[in-house]
Amino acid sequence: MSTSGEKHRQLFDDDNFYRMNTEVITEQEVSPEEHLKENSHYLRGRIVEGLKNPLTGSLPPDDVKILKFHGSYQQQDRDLEKERKKQKLEPLYQFMVRVRAAGGVVTPAQWLVLDELADAYGDATLKLTTRQSFQFHGILKRNLKKSIVTINDALLTTIAACGDVNRNVMCNPNPYRSAVHEQVYAYASRLSEYFKPRSKAYYEIWLDQEKVAGNQEEEPLYKSRYLPRKFKIGLVTPPNNDIDIFASDLGFIVVEEKGKLKGFNVCVGGGMGATFGDESTYPRLADVIGFIPPGDIIRVSETVIAIQRDFGDRLNRKHARIKYTIDDRGLEWFINELEHRLGAELQPVAPYHFDTNGDQYGWLQGINGKWFYTLFVENGRVRNDEKRNLKDALREVARVHQGDFRLTGNQNLIIGNVEPENKAAIEEVLKAYGLPGDSTPTGLRLNSMACVALNTCGLAFAEAERYLPSLIDKLDLIMKDNGLEREAITIRMTGCPNGCARSRLGEIGLVGRTVGKYNLYLGASHNGDRLNTLYREMLAEADILRELGAVIARFSSERQSGEHFGDFVHRIKIV
């Protein structure tokens, strides 16, 4: 790639830009999903009719796919599948509803609405996702519309939280870099808005807005088939990489100069998903390809998306993310195409450095003088349980809180922008509810993540969220025996290789193969710039404890000063 910054750049040559970004899709063989999207009348399908059918709690299969663009997945309670079949009842269909909010920032008032919605129509829990979204689970079809209305009434949305479009834009919460954060967050919001589908289908179906005749609509960027696959953008301010920027399709790494935003390093081609037994699929980290000034962020993003729209694989959905487009044609081709379409070259990558992809817990004061409390939320699940009433606690916090809430990319929660005089009130509520807990979680637990998996995710082969806490109980005993109970080692578990909890970026990664069996991966970096490597396959719990026990024991005795677990396993060459 050219790294010459001398060339006169013409990023704002509109004629050129639109010519390049409206390339006609050539007719070729495509997957059925492509036809489905094209024939959906811009994401309408027959969702309205399906919602009205009182005989089933499900939507027809085609509409289930279109529904994703509206921010909801049809799921079922897999625990009850066999039982209900015998009872001559259909599966217990239910809907996951994902609320997107750029950078995962919501107001206390919005929190209260979501909290109440979880009780009214969901399973009385809120799932804070690894991409800074809220998820409701267990919403029945008859309550789906009411739920989406409630979310929109709170000035939040679910549109394009899923589907073959740009999804929620991530932006790390940056508690101690609040000045830059304001600016970066503003860009995240702009990207988020800008890349929403233009179709009015969402507003017609859920918000009863007036119908638009189908042929009057168009999607200037996405076109009638939308993207070949989902698309994820993130913005990150070093040295924290808590959103795992290298897992993004498109990432922007903040470059600061004297406390001011100078621009972004651009990275492309990240993605966690893979399919067991299909070697053409694999997790991949994004490549950093150049630097851009802040004002170019929309145009660069739009161009990257357009390239993926035009060249992404529309025949094989398992091979349709931008990472494959890049690998199939080469990174150089991609950069050339991008620069060609932009009519200018990217500037050379500016130096950057990441310390960690974990969160820093407890109180921190931002440079704006306000306080930020990062609360550990195990696997992002906000609920009341036998241990503590976390959901009640956060509702109480929301009632007294005047700042904001920020979801982290690690499924945790920041009670943000607390005025110094309000800090005591927040602390009091947390204390009243026993938070962060009688025994502070161990280093391993504080750095753990798990996806939803069973019983609601249709993709899961094995447990994740419901199982990881108890596995950590057992691993903690080993860690304690080795004097490592405070050691921050990232451990991530997913129920399938699609990797929602970015299991392939854990220093310890566990990926479900079948119920009770996991592949064990070791050696990702502690800051998210190196994937882990397969260490052992098909391990049951006893095998996991034995295998990990041995490595942890060696780590305890052989590690070098300050050496992270992920780096250690590479140094001793066991992966």
Next chain:
Amino acid sequence: MDWTTGIKRGPFTEKQTNQLIELLPGLQAGQVQWLSGYLTAIGPTPETEFPAADTGSVVQQPVISAAGPIHILYGTHTGNSERLALESAKKIAALGREAKVFDMGSFKTRDLKQVNELLVIVSTDGEGDPPIQAEELLEYLKHGKAPELKQMHYGVLALGDSAYTQFCQTGKDFDEALEKLGAKRMVDRIDCDVDFDDDYARWIEEVLARLGRLSVGNNGMLIGHPGNEAPQPALPVSYNRKHPFPATILKKINLNGRHSTKETIHLELDLSGSGLRYEPGDALGIYAPNSKRLMVPILETLGFSGEEMVESHKGIKTLSDALTMDYELTPLTGISLNRYAELTGSKRLKEITADNALVTGYLYGRDILDLIMEEPFRMTPDVFLSLLRKNTPRMYSVASSQDMVDDEVHVLVSVVRYEAYGRAREGQCSTFLADSIQENDQVEVFLDPNTRFKLPADSHRPIIMVGPGTGIAPYRAFMQQREVMENRGKAWLFFGERNFTTDFLYQTEWIRHLKEGTLTKADVAFSRDQEQKVYVQDRMLEHGRELFDWLEEGAYFYLCGDKGHMAKDVDRTLRKIIREYGGMTEEKAGEYVKQLQTSDRYQTDVY
């Protein structure tokens, strides 16, 4: 009267008459008894087939009696009266008399004056109401312009359920009305409880004796006699209410999903080897023992050990066994209450039994244990048994068609558990099936035909099926039967329950029937899924126009399920729809409904 006169009046040639007069005096009493029972039981012989007997209206004998035909009028709810009427006609025909069987709803009242011999077989609906078809005739006899009927000899067989206060009320009403009009009782009325076989046998035997002037033994329809030397005809074993078949439970499934407030059990039973056949709309009777949870406190309250030997209606056994198997402990019947009131002389009970409204209120939710706890009285085990009604089977609409399931029969059982007067109550049979029976166990069953709830003979006719709760059971059978038919008519289901997620009985099957076209439409109402409760009648009303159109196209309307509120609400709604969309007055709509009923296009099976 000389016994030979009867023979001479009979439908015999002179030669036959002489042969009989010669033969009969030589027979021993036992032989006469056997012969009469035998002739009654076998019905028409091949040579003298009565073609009308199977289709049900007129049973004819070639030789017509001078006395004119015997009219048998039935008013039925489940078809029991109709069945007994047809059976009676056969027996009468076997005596050589002509018998005509009429549904009360289609009998022309002006013909009454010509009737010399009348038999009335009528059931009572719930709280003393006549069955729909009997309403008009009874009204006519009681308050109408009925002529004097002095020419008439009549007999009434009343069917009922002693669990209800107004036991056999309709039969009593007919009996009284006919008497007032001057008709003469040829036999005393017999009031039959749900277990009516023996009482019917007794009644028809008396009727036959009166009609044929032939002495018929005590056992009437029973064949043979112990110690009788005459050869016994080999008749096939047939299972019935008196001789239930031990059916193996093949499958037992609670159809309600987790966290449901309901418990509804789908049972699949094996009838192989029983020879039992049934049709959709029929019912399966199941016998269940009483639960120890009820029997033990009864024994304790009365101070019995349970080991006392007693004579139950089924022989000598221990009191525990008798109470477990032979008698009904729940619900409390009006008869038990009356007997106990007399026995104890309790002032309070006497006050109650003197007032029907109080009786109804008292019986509601109570069982025999409540009675003996509230009004303690020392008695012997035998006296206690004399208070009780025989154990009666529980009837469940069959939920299967033999066209589909062959030798199986499926039923749907709603498990009854509730609390009343400080104690947990359990439905006798439903909790037995829910708690004590597993797959591969056997239960005693028989089939109870219901001619009043049948698919249209013409399979092209549209059908509208309203059946909330377990009322849906017969429609599953209907769909199974229609599934194998080609060119079937449209079908529309209305179903209701509490919650969609857990209580949509047979959900996957209805969805499949819709997909495959056996079912054309389905509308559902789940009352507790939203703040405002909705019921099947609300859904009917929402689709009133279309529903009326279906009726106009000749649709059959079926209603099955709870007779308390639902049946009345649905009936009211149906009339409203007919008024509204047919542009009819209330009276006209009433006639429309009446027309539906008399043409069998409005069939109900409510309980």
